[in-house]
Amino acid sequence: MKSEKMCGRDIRLVAMNYLARREHSCLELSQKLSRRFPNDLRKIYAEVDRLTDEGLQSDTRMAEAFIRARSNRGQGPAKIRKELQAKGLSDRDISWGFEETKVDWFALAEQVARKKFGVLSEQDKDLQSRARVTRFLQQRGFSYDHIASFY
Secondary structure, eight states, X not given: OHHHHXXXXXXXXXXXXXXXXXXXXXXHHHHHHHHHSTTOHHHHHHHHHHHHHTTSSOHHHHHHXXXXXXXXXXXXXXXXXXXXXXXXXXXXXXXXXXXXXXOOHHHHHHHHHHHHHOSOOXXXXXXXXXXXXXXXXXXXXXXXXXXXXXX
């Protein structure tokens, strides 16, 4: 009996340590804990649910923090959305995160292009230069609408 309580406490302690470093999605946290405690899956899921109920783990908060961090690194919404889906977040949580962060994706696309290619002058508006800028920004996750807005 004592070892079961200790194991539950250990799982909670490790989960709290993970959450203290950065926000994690439910799926991410469960996966990390299952690697650390492979024989206690039921306890892991119960503890993750408990942390969620207590407000210590939140997928929406994780989405907001992730979107803010990635947009500060110059990544676009399409790439960020794909990464969040890979982390197991629902479309509802992802959409909520995008609404809460209120990033101006058009301005960010232009800022990223200017940082990489310098001032976009008339000579950069030829087809070849434009294609290079467009490819770069699309790889970063910006849509064509975001890119076309500053040409």
